Amino acid sequence: MxxxxxxxxxxxxxxxxxxxxxxxxxxxxxxxxxxxxxxxxxxxxxxxxxxxxxxxxxxxxxERREVLTEIVDVRGILVTTLAGMRRVARERGVALNWKRFGRAADFAVRGNETQLASMFTNLIDNAVKYTPGGGSVEVTGGLSRDGREVFVSVSDTGIGIPEESLSRIFERFYRVDRARSKETGGTGLGLSIVRHIVENHGGRVVVESVPDRGSNFTVHLPRSSV
The missing domain is CATH 1.10.287.130 (Signal transduction histidine kinase, dimerisation/phosphotransfer (DHp) domain)
Incomplete structure (x- = not known):
């Protein structure tokens, strides 16, 4: 409080x-x-x-962890989310790129479409906001080697995250740079929301970052074979 x-x-x-x-x-x-x-x-x-x-x-x-029964096409959610982020990226002078995601069947998960859309929007919006003009954000996705997981990676050439902050970035209200966060309109809650949605879907999120070189967030979700 x-x-x-x-x-x-x-x-x-x-x-x-x-x-x-x-x-x-x-x-x-x-x-x-x-x-x-x-x-x-x-x-x-x-x-x-x-x-x-x-x-x-x-x-x-x-809420208690939701029982997910709906089969959701992650690829379709990504395409819609990326289309909605084009204007924001263009206004900030950031190139927003993505590779062809392959077959819809390779991106089927049991999930909540609204939650997943919110998660990807938060990740892509963060990448665009914290990438200086002239930089780029790339979104890729596919199947793990054993075919059991769908993964989506959001990589940027932005300001990066110091190593000592990597373990805390999913905490509520935690900001690496409070002044920069205020400037970009950040609330300090986006990554907490991402973490909760990933956990609700039985997945995990991994982050790698180098200050002044960029960050990479990869979400892994259990693939549905149905």
Whole structure:
């Protein structure tokens, strides 16, 4: 609760100050008023994202592990997610690449489509946000050598993660660089959500990273033969 209160207090304080500044500038400085209004919108979006992530994480943590019976095509979820991320990557000057994923049958898992879409969105969005302009993000996927697992890797040429932080990045609200996270709109909850979704699907997530060279997150999910 202390962490949640602290995280909510920052944007709430910013909104109050911006609203007061906007009120003072109305009718006197239209240009400055527009600037304050734009900042208000960004802070409101950040607060809404934080609240939505908190709700998602709370639901994932409070519910018992879901019994997954639906057969889901991971390849289809990836294609849809990547299409939705194109604009964000283009705006940041980051090349978003992916290889052909092969047959749908090779990407069948028992899962929750909404959760898996959220997981891949978080991973790809993080990779794009923490990759400087001119860099690239590549998504690949396939079957493990024994054919029992579906894997999806998200690799970037971004800022990377220090070795001492690798064991903590899936903790709630943990940020490697708080200033950079605030700049990109990060809530510090995305990777916690990823971890819970992976565990709910009986899988695992592995991360490798080198500072200033990039990161690679690989999700392994049990393959369904049905």
């Amino acid at each position: 202390a962490n949640v209160s602290h995280e909510l207090k920052t944007p709430a304080t910013s909104l109050k100050l911006l609203a007061e500044s906007l009120e003072e500038s109305l009718g006197e400085d239209p240009e400055q008023s527009r600037i304050f209004a734009a900042q208000l919108r960004r802070e409101t979006e950040r607060l809404a994202t934080l609240i939505n992530d908190l709700l998602d994480l709370t639901r994932l943590e409070s």
